Amino acid sequence: MNKTQIAAASVITAILFGLPFGVKSQYFMTVAIFIFIYSILSLGLRAMMKVGEVSFAHAAFMGIGAYISALLTMKLQLSFWVAWGLASLATGVFALFLGSLAVRTKGVHFFIVTLAMGETIRLIAMNWNARLLGGPNGIYGIPPPPPIDVGFLTMRFDSRMGMYMIALVALLIVVAIMWRVDKSRIGRIWDVIGQDEKLAAVIGINVYRHKLASFILSSSVAGLGGVLFAHTMTYISPYDFSFFVAVQLLMYVIFGGAEMLAGPMVGAATLVVLAEFLRKAGHYELIFYGLILIIVLRFIPEGVVGYLSKKRFMFARSEER
Amino acid sequence: MIIINGLVLSLTYFLVASGLTIVFSIMGVINFAHGAIIMLGGMAAYYSFTLLSVNFYLSLIIAMAVTALFSWLLNGLIFNYFKNFPLSACIAAVGIAMIIQQGALLGLGGEDKVFVNALPREVANVFGVPVAKDRLIVVLLSLAIMGGLLIFLNFTKAGLITRATAEEPVASQLCGVNTRRVSDLSMILGGALAGAAGALLGALYTVSPYWGESLILKAFIVIILGGLGSVLGAIVGSFALGFMESIGITLSGYVTFVLAFVLIVILLLIRPQGLVGHE
Numbered sequence: 381m382n383k384t385q386i387a388a389a390s391v392i393t394a395i396l397f398g399l400p401f402g403v404k405s406q407y408f409m410t411v412a413i414f415i416f417i418y419s420i421l422s423l424g425l426r427a428m429m430k431v432g433e434v435s436f437a438h439a440a441f442m443g444i445g446a447y448i449s450a451l452l453t454m455k456l457q458l459s460f461w462v463a464w465g466l467a468s469l470a471t472g473v474f475a476l477f478l479g480s481l482a483v484r485t486k487g488v489h490f491f492i493v494t495l496a497m498g499e500t501i502r503l504i505a506m507n508w509n510a511r512l513l514g515g516p517n518g519i520y521g522i523p524p525p526p527p528i529d530v531g532f533l534t535m536r537f538d539s540r541m542g543m544y545m546i547a548l549v550a551l552l553i554v555v556a557i558m559w560r561v562d563k564s565r566i567g568r569i570w571d572v573i574g575q576d577e578k579l580a581a582v583i584g585i586n587v588y589r590h591k592l593a594s595f596i597l598s599s600s601v602a603g604l605g606g607v608l609f610a611h612t613m614t615y616i617s618p619y620d621f622s623f624f625v626a627v628q629l630l631m632y633v634i635f636g637g638a639e640m641l642a643g644p645m646v647g648a649a650t651l652v653v654l655a656e657f658l659r660k661a662g663h664y665e666l667i668f669y670g671l672i673l674i675i676v677l678r679f680i681p682e683g684v685v686g687y688l689s690k691k692r693f694m695f696a697r698s699e700e701r
Numbered sequence: 702m703i704i705i706n707g708l709v710l711s712l713t714y715f716l717v718a719s720g721l722t723i724v725f726s727i728m729g730v731i732n733f734a735h736g737a738i739i740m741l742g743g744m745a746a747y748y749s750f751t752l753l754s755v756n757f758y759l760s761l762i763i764a765m766a767v768t769a770l771f772s773w774l775l776n777g778l779i780f781n782y783f784k785n786f787p788l789s790a791c792i793a794a795v796g797i798a799m800i801i802q803q804g805a806l807l808g809l810g811g812e813d814k815v816f817v818n819a820l821p822r823e824v825a826n827v828f829g830v831p832v833a834k835d836r837l838i839v840v841l842l843s844l845a846i847m848g849g850l851l852i853f854l855n856f857t858k859a860g861l862i863t864r865a866t867a868e869e870p871v872a873s874q875l876c877g878v879n880t881r882r883v884s885d886l887s888m889i890l891g892g893a894l895a896g897a898a899g900a901l902l903g904a905l906y907t908v909s910p911y912w913g914e915s916l917i918l919k920a921f922i923v924i925i926l927g928g929l930g931s932v933l934g935a936i937v938g939s940f941a942l943g944f945m946e947s948i949g950i951t952l953s954g955y956v957t958f959v960l961a962f963v964l965i966v967i968l969l970l971i972r973p974q975g976l977v978g979h980e
Contacts, residue, residue, distance in 0.1 A: 434788060481966050488731050489929065491791060492921045493969065499918055500962040507956075623914075627795050634792065666803035673796035677789045678782055 409540035416547035422632040422644035424601030429638045432574035436626045440498035443621030445471045445603025446610035450522045460525040471603025479595035506618040518617025637683020711943025712843035717920040718935040720894035726867035726930035727887035729787040733794040736913025737801035742768040742899025743908035747814040765896035772892025806910040813907040
């Protein structure tokens with residue numbers, strides 16, 4: 381990261397932290413919270429796309445995190461903070477088991493296997509032990525995070541404002557982790573696998589293990605985001621984690637571009653806001669999403685952020701001459 | 702009774718999965734829009750049966766023609782651009798599915814389209830077993846389609862070219878095969894099969910805009926079970942799932958789904974290429 385990027389990132393972060401004090405609208409806050417949550421989820425999905433695979437089970441892992449956290453806080457009366465960590469970890473463990481099977485396949489096969497996985501998990505949530513999981517009705521009344529006492533001041537999180545702050549901090553943490561991964565040796569290895577799996581295997585990279593690692597990271601981040609989703613909505617059902625949600629997350633990543641960290645976040649922010657406008661216009665959301673998906677894939681396959689940075693890069697190069 | 706139910710279910714899955722698998726074998730694309738195209742076929746059959754008031758068999762043919770034409774256009778307009786990017790094509794197909802589904806919801810209404818009266822419903826006796834006539838007709842027609850498909854693929858020149866392209870796209874291109882035309886052909890074939898599936902299943906159940914989604918998920922299971930891209934695999938997979946479900950129906954709907962999934966996982970571990978597929 382160069383100085384301009386660091387400056388831009390800190391300015392944006394500062395603005396995001398300041399915004400809720402300026403804009404008091406509940407509606408704005410809710411949209412912003414969902415942008416943060418979807419950014420977290422799409423960043424997770426991007427980790428998997430780095431190794432060149434697209435997982436459709438992502439929404440289901442988000443659901444696993446959401447359900448586990450809801451159950452831990454409601455049935456076992458655990459604190460939200462503990463439940464959050466446990467749920468993300470548990471999602472990672474699920475991902476370890478399911479991933480060790482799914483990662484054996486690749487490309488289109490991986491598509492369908494993860495899709496079948498996601499759908500099976502959703503069906504289990506819908507049908508198995510309705511007293512515990514609530515069946516198709518899901519779980520009601522998930523508590524908001526409890527207040528934190530730091531001696532002189534108490535931070536409360538039962539308002540939109542509190543949730544906004546939590547989601548923002550969580551997003552920053554996820555961005556930091558993903559940035560660290562990107563810059564590390566492992567991140568480079570994942571890039572190699574994504575570009576040419578056979579080459580990676582030839583130069584001595586254990587493709588299976590690295591893909592599994594990226595699957596686990598990707599899914600635990602999905603679980604982490606799912607917990608936030610559950611405690612923001614206070615109500616979850618199997619329908620919140622359907623195939624369509626997985627497609628939606630994929631769309632955010634593709635729209636923004638998977639190349640850079642900013643891509644999924646820009647994608648989520650743009651499309652969530654656009655969808656909010658469209659919701660008022662009527663039932664054109666899906667048609668719009670479909671069109672966007674096809675147009676972006678067809679004309680700017682590197683995504684909006686990827687396209688813009690390439691443009692700037694070319695521009696800078698031409699100036700140098 | 703279990704056998705008849707199993708047969709009906711198996712053929713249902715076969716109708717849905719066969720088009721999917723043919724398109725995959727040629728283009729390497731999982732056509733996520735296949736379910737939506739089946740729904741379009743059902744709609745076409747419904748409207749030609751009710752509005753044009755032609756008989757069921759003619760509306761079946763109309764439905765097949767409509768979806769074949771639609772798939773051909775889809776290939777020319779969209780899939781052709783993603784020729785070398787199968788993953789992008791799959792995702793684009795998801796987009797197409799969303800557009801078709803929502804378009805049908807807005808244009809044709811969300812209510813269930815019922816044309817069960819298209820086929821006679823009285824009970825016939827087949828070898829002493831009572832079977833509803835509509836199911837019998839659907840079974841016979843699907844068997845005919847299945848037979849026709851196998852004959853086409855195995856005993857005609859176009860079928861030979863199709864199989865060759867599926868096997869070795871580059872080599873067949875070197876032998877003078879126009880792969881663009883083969884991909885058109887496979888989409889038309891897949892579309893026609895989708896239309897047939899829509900019309901036949903629509904006559905047994907009902908058609909609604911969201912219909913395709915529920916159909917296609919099971920079809921995915923069928924094609925992984927049987928091995929991606931093999932028509933024979935689709936037949937084996939659909940019979941495996943169909944009979945498993947008709948036996949397990951006393952359990953409950955989702956248990957068989959989970960069971961099928963477990964089966965897939967085991968299969969992936971020991972035979973990643975599917976039951977009858979090959980590398």
